Amino acid sequence: MEPVVGALQEQALKRKERLKALRSRQLQGNVPEDGEPDRKRVLEEEEGVEERHRELRLRNYTPEDEELKERQVPKAKPASVEEKVKEQLDAATPKPVIEEVDLVNLAPRKPDWDLKRDVAKKLEKLEKRTQKAIAELIRERLKGSEEELAGAVGAVKEGEGDSD
Template identity: 40%
Template sequence: METNLAATTAARKERLIALRKRKEAVDAGTSDGQTHFALKQRNYDPETRGFRKRETGEEGEDTVEKAVEGLAEQIIKEDEEKRNEELDLFNIQPKRANWDLKRDMNNRMGKLERKTNEAIATIFRQRLQAMRKNEDPNAQVDLVAGIAAAEHERDERAISEDNRIESLMGKGAIKQALQQRLIEKLKDWNN
């Protein structure tokens, strides 16, 4: 315990000696790389020994008030401009009576399209396998030609269906054709 006490007293003496040396160096004007801080008197005037009033020409520090000085006026101005603009009738127009039906049908149609694409891919694979069986075993299957043939067949079906719809151009015929097409897809989907 005495060694611990002796060590702490020795450390304290060394600190006091270092402080004395530093104080003597400051008084003498020679410092060991440390600078003396001068007081900056912002509100006190040493000549009049009173408070110094801030002059109007002096620029103070940046404050929040200065940062948001024109913000309120700008917001009011933008709000007035928005009020003066014409109303967009498309934004306030009521929705049609069947908008919810269309929304629900889009989900079902997405499922139908996915299943249709899967069925087309299955048919394409079956045709490729049939082509491989019919050809001699040494010949290679031309995949690009098979894909082109499938696309051509799909395009022909779409054109023939468009022609059928155009031929039915009577009153409500397009609507009936689309309904019939939708019913067929729903039947396929339910099966």
């Protein structure tokens, strides 16, 4: 804490010295009545008084003097708010997206579509086995029908031989 107190005391002493110097200058008459330091006053004198004042522009005042009428700024016309509002409303309204959307993709899928997808491979194997089983059954029936045909043909031949 002592360094902080020491720094504050130093600052206080510097302020006192500056105030004493200011008082002594005032007593000697070096400082003008307006309280501006000499440096600032010298800079203003170098720049000149003309640059110090800005050009007078009259926006809300209508002067009667011809010389002042030249400095009057022309009346500004307010911008059309209606056009800006229309542009904002047009930008805010959503444009139809029907052109981009494919109706086939929007159609809801059947509830069991994922089951069919997962079972498709197993169904292919079963389909092959089923076709083989059907082919075997047909062959067995054909063998059975051949035997019946052979028996029928044999019976017909026997019947023909009896009539001779």
